[in-house]
Amino acid sequence: MRIPVFNDLFDAGTRFVERAGDLVTGGILEQDVRLGVTGLRRAGKTVFVTALVDNLLKAGRLPFLDVVSSGRFQAARLRPQPDPDVPRFDVERYLAALTGPEPHWPEPTRGIGQLRLSLRYRPNAVIKRTLQPVATLNLDIVDYPGEWLLDLPLLRQSFAEWSTLTLELAARPPRDELSAAWRGWLATVDPGAPAEEETARRGAALYTDYLHACRRSDNVLSLIQPGRFLEPGEWKDAPLLTFCPLPGEKRGRGSLWALMEERYEAYKAKVVRGFFSEHFARLDRQIVLIDVLGALNSGPAGMSDMKRALELSLEPFRHGSAGWLDWLFGTKIDRVLFAATKADHVASHQHNSLRHLLDRLVSDARSSIRFEGAQVDTMAIAALKCTETVVSEHEGRQLRCVRGVPIGRDRPTVLFPGEIPENADFPPGRDNPYKFMAFQPPDNLAHETRGLPHIRLDQALQFLLGDYLE
Numbered sequence: 001m002r003i004p005v006f007n008d009l010f011d012a013g014t015r016f017v018e019r020a021g022d023l024v025t026g027g028i029l030e031q032d033v034r035l036g037v038t039g040l041r042r043a044g045k046t047v048f049v050t051a052l053v054d055n056l057l058k059a060g061r062l063p064f065l066d067v068v069s070s071g072r073f074q075a076a077r078l079r080p081q082p083d084p085d086v087p088r089f090d091v092e093r094y095l096a097a098l099t100g101p102e103p104h105w106p107e108p109t110r111g112i113g114q115l116r117l118s119l120r121y122r123p124n125a126v127i128k129r130t131l132q133p134v135a136t137l138n139l140d141i142v143d144y145p146g147e148w149l150l151d152l153p154l155l156r157q158s159f160a161e162w163s164t165l166t167l168e169l170a171a172r173p174p175r176d177e178l179s180a181a182w183r184g185w186l187a188t189v190d191p192g193a194p195a196e197e198e199t200a201r202r203g204a205a206l207y208t209d210y211l212h213a214c215r216r217s218d219n220v221l222s223l224i225q226p227g228r229f230l231e232p233g234e235w236k237d238a239p240l241l242t243f244c245p246l247p248g249e250k251r252g253r254g255s256l257w258a259l260m261e262e263r264y265e266a267y268k269a270k271v272v273r274g275f276f277s278e279h280f281a282r283l284d285r286q287i288v289l290i291d292v293l294g295a296l297n298s299g300p301a302g303m304s305d306m307k308r309a310l311e312l313s314l315e316p317f318r319h320g321s322a323g324w325l326d327w328l329f330g331t332k333i334d335r336v337l338f339a340a341t342k343a344d345h346v347a348s349h350q351h352n353s354l355r356h357l358l359d360r361l362v363s364d365a366r367s368s369i370r371f372e373g374a375q376v377d378t379m380a381i382a383a384l385k386c387t388e389t390v391v392s393e394h395e396g397r398q399l400r401c402v403r404g405v406p407i408g409r410d411r412p413t414v415l416f417p418g419e420i421p422e423n424a425d426f427p428p429g430r431d432n433p434y435k436f437m438a439f440q441p442p443d444n445l446a447h448e449t450r451g452l453p454h455i456r457l458d459q460a461l462q463f464l465l466g467d468y469l470e
């Protein structure tokens, strides 16, 4: 584990420390900021970070980023990242996929990735300007799975509490069918019986199968706990992933219950707390990417599951109110942006509705975060704009449609994607009316000198980093 501020100070030598994170080195004002990029699987993290880096390197499509529009931006450069033990975000590979001769979406990524970009700019702020005419902002971008955030609430749940909640959820449709084999097995075991490794392994395997089934199901259920059961990384086959929820009361020493509880606590201590202190607690700013259109496509069950997952993953941001994270390390995140991704799947006049729908989804969590002093905003964005909005005539009516190459086709098509509902309601008793199509990345991006085309990426950056670039 690396303790950021202290290391920076040790490295700093004779640097003059203005405030934690602001250093004047060799005559240049230098600041560090850590931006967390998260979201559930396929929310659009890889594409977002890739587009962000490309757009900052080229700076030709960022009219709403103040430092650029005011002419104070000088240059951005990729730099070696400061954390040697975190995998690098492979931006060159993802850019090559998107801009190569046969443009395609990057392969799905797993786990965490990190990148450092240094931005040089002329400060506007009087204090910075009087110190130096040119300043550097070291932007550390950390892409990590939203599934890991879903684990943070475990820190305040005992094994008995977590077991009860998880079993209740598993018994309700549509999860009841997916969990039938695991719950059938539970009915045959006695949690008070002497602990056997074989029994623990069997329970963990069946429970993991159930979590995989949730993810694969037509409804794409988002609420998966513990997250590492599906993405074990370095913990594969470790005993701390070999447990599952158990019904009933706490049992005595040497019982299966005691063994499972011990492993659950080990998972919290090693995996969850480790992620929290090494990554989450060090972030300054956070963007949470949400595939709202995908959730609409997945129908009522998928949507409500996603809402619950969203609520849970927002808990860690409610620092101060609950207090349960504060005793650990405390978080420093003071701006959080929730962004509905892939806005280019719908016509531009629908972007407002998309944002409103997102607002409703996060509204509860949002008000409590604002209450604690962190600034929160929502936006509808597309990291890579793959369609144009066009007007098409249909039975004498003018319809606003999108034009792009749908996945699986080879030529541009004009589609009417439908309208986004005011709230997350689905018409009762009918088939799901939402079916937003996915598109291929546009071709001819190889020689794009201004940066990848996007929707409101610059506004997102202005909210997340604008004050650092003053």
Ligand SMILES: Nc1nc2c(ncn2[C@@H]2O[C@H](COP(=O)(O)OP(=O)(O)O)[C@@H](O)[C@H]2O)c(=O)[nH]1
Binding pocket: 039, 040, 041, 042, 043, 044, 045, 046, 047, 048, 105, 106, 107, 108, 109, 341, 342, 343, 344, 345, 381, 382, 383, 384, 385, 386, 438, 439
């Ligand atoms: N049209 C469009 N599709 C996107 C955009 N961002 C992501 N996607 C789609 O969503 C998929 C998942 O994106 P990715 O960044 O790999 O998600 P991650 O798992 O969160 O890293 C991609 O393969 C694309 O199909 C976007 O801005 N526009």
Ligand SMILES: [Mg+2]
Binding pocket: 045, 046, 047, 108, 109, 110
């Ligand atoms: Mg990814």
